[in-house]
Amino acid sequence: MRNQKSEIITLSRRPFGDRDRLITALGKYTGRMSLLAKGAQKPGSRLAGMSEPFVYAKVMIAAPKNISVIASADVLESFSGMKASLEGVDAAYHISRLAERISQPGQPSEGLFLNLLSCLYILESGADPETVTRYFELRLCAWAGCPVNHTRCACGRPLKEAFWSREAGFFTCRACAGSGDGLVFPAALFSYVRALEKCPENRVRFLSFPSEALADLKALFSEHMLYHLELRQPASFLEAPEK
């Protein structure tokens, strides 16, 4: 049995028996993966650190039976700066959950992998976690083939108002909106979507949006991802559970 090399980002982990951990990871080319980290629960284990969530690593994988086992691992980045902030960890948790839910085992995943990796590095650079989360979501929608329209309605008319139709799953012009159910945003929202789209990765930490704009972007991407990708926004672990 040949070993297989892979670049991965760890997404989550759980105990497996008394000594091992089962990791869910996103592979650069191999989609979502379940990997067994033997002995990772033991203090001082060489796989303890790399099997924590949000670690970028190069691994050698052996598959002796029908389970993939990590034979060796090289941690490339553990994002320790980001992990010093609760908001940073919350954002990493949020975008990793989305990546975990949309990815499939064996599915080509390079674009998703690079989006997640870039956003973890942007969080590490000290960018606003909420802005990075929206940046990830915008690029996730584009990667999945359903970018948010913000210039024209499907009928060809330019968009002057920001009415997002729940029936169409897109922004529509007034004529196409009819009496349908939807969300009405300030027209300035389009300029924030454009700013996210045009922003190079190394400039995201300089973006500064008003809190209302960030709330509107969150509402927009929540609807858009639910409609097109059946993805729900993960609950934040910073918010108290609803009673």
Ligand SMILES: [Zn+2]
């Ligand atoms: Zn229209």
